[in-house]
Amino acid sequence: MPLLDVRNLKKHYGAHRAVDDISFSIEPGTIFGLLGPNGAGKTTLLRMITGIFYPDAGQIIFDGRPFKAEEDILRIGYMPEERGLYKKMKIGEQAVYLAQLKGLSKADALEKVKIWFEKFEMQSWWNKKVEDLSKGMGQKLQFVTTVLHEPKLIILDEPFSGLDPVNANLIKEEIYQLAKRGCTVIFSTHRMEQVEEICDQIILVNKGKKILDGTVSGVKQEFKKHQFRIQSEPGAVLPHSAHFSSVSADGAEYVIQITDGSSTNTVLEELIRQQVPIYGFTEILPSLNDIFIRLVEGTQATTRAFQQATT
């Protein structure tokens, strides 16, 4: 049974369709990537799942029952893209306060905050004010306040922006740990290399519509162009063949395109017969970034803004 099942969700702002008939479902324990260019409707979608907005139409099934904001909100942790904390409040108090609002008792909240602060080596910050923190430190605190109440569903909007590699790794590790313990993580980002690394499942949203849904490897398989990289010797000459065509050559590396209907074995057989030395033969899978740009451009979206964001 999926933890979250979104069915035909719609949200309009006047004539503008921010979310237009989106459906997907997430199994428990998955790390789920929600991708899309700026203005695609990701934030609106997330805000409906966190109960901040009511959908105009459609259903959200959370843990087998229709989503009820008031109760289910306690089992969701949401870290919005625009980080926000009370600047004048002491860090420890703030974390306890936010945990209390998620339904923890004061004693529980205090205990949990202490555990997490220890884990992230933040104990000495307890009496500091948020305004005295660096951006990265604030980010860590924000992450802690999001996962503190051990939510079943964690929603992270661009969790790594502003973090140095050490802290980014720390948080990435934490996300893995949480998923291993059965938490489901929705993860919205522009950074494709992170998605490839972390996510089990992705959907791509553009102009309020879902244009792609699947596992990372499945999507790559779906969009592969049957191109292969051959490592050979410099100066080796690839024969002409009906089974493949040469795409490019760079020193000892060649890229070939296998024609439809031919298999890799026939290609290899032919190359070996022609006595081309072969040290390596690997399939070139498209990067998510490529797929992304291809799809978004295909739907004529706010591509330019998006490309700037990814480069």
Next chain:
Amino acid sequence: MNKTFIIIQREFLSRVKKKTFLLSTILLPILIFGLYGLIIYFSVKGEDNIRVAIVDSKGQLEGKLQSDPSLEFSFLKQADKASLEQDLKDKKYSGYIIMPDSLGKRDSLQYHSRSNVGLMTQGKIERSINKALEKNSLQQMLAPGVTLSQVDSNKTSIDLKIEKSDGKAGNAGFATALGFICGFLIYIVLFIYGSMVMRGVMEEKTNRIAEVMVSSVKPYQLMIGKIVGIGAVGLVQFLIWGVLMMSLQLLLPVIFPEMLDQAGTAGAMAAAGGGKASMVSTILNNMQSVNMAMIIFLFIVYFLGGYLLYSSLFAAVGSAVNEDPQDAQQLMLPITMPIIFAFVIMTQAINNPDGGLAIFGSLFPLTSPIVMMARIPYGVPAWQLILSIALLIGGFLGTTWLAAKIYRTGILMYGKKVTWKELLKWARA
């Protein structure tokens, strides 16, 4: 624990724990009173232990002036100026007065001294001498065998109290002052705490904490929590001020006995010796006649009602503006106008508490907290009070409902400059 309560707690504690709260709540009144006290102290207090020599060859004053530890009179039958100056130099006397043989009612006396004399001391000497001279001339007019104290016992002191047809007694001057003070306080309160709510909401919006918060609680809870929390801060502040004022008022005469003395003698003089009414007891009498407990109770009712009504509107404005405080100014205008308008009606209502404008103003929920407070000391028919409070409750439920809708949309809306037209559109959504 209820989430709204947790929010109220934070809003309250985070403000009360601030140093500025302590400063403004406790230190400010003490500072003002201290300054006030200091001014009085220096104007009142000359030197201690003033010894005045009175050269009174005819014995006009001898034995008729009251001495006390701080002011001592001594009488000399004969003395020349040179020896008196020498005495001043030797600090035998602080000053001397030479009584002329005859003294008209408007004549003045010379007080010779080497140092300045405090206002209070000067007044005290003046009063003592005047009183003695008055008694002297009065005694001369009396038939033989009649003493001054017999005359004094016939003095009357009649207060004029206004009796209205509904049976309530009132003193116009006192009612005016009390009404104005109460109305003015509410006027100030609406502005101070209203804009405090607005700034709180703006802070949440610009810090981008709003989105984190509304993923845990409903926007309505967040708004109500802020409003109630700040309202509680206001009540506590008033409570502390009230207690401080009262204790300082009580302490002041203890610290400056001269003041009480003066007030006492002034009162006694006003009542021409016979009546015992002093200023303090006059005020106390008046307080009894207007039912102070009732006024304090209604003050709290209108304070809370007015605050709840307006602060939710201020919260709505706070949620709609971005970081620019000038936008806030513009959006605030439709809210501040009725408050100022209410103040204007109040000044009218003080002069004519039962006039049509005053009655309308004290029933209409946007103006009633201020206008009604000005009318209450004069006595207001019960049906008007009940109607006014009912309308006020209805009013704040209405504005809170309206504000909650604006707030819900506004708090997550960034980068757009909004107008009231837009706000009303949000409210209708």
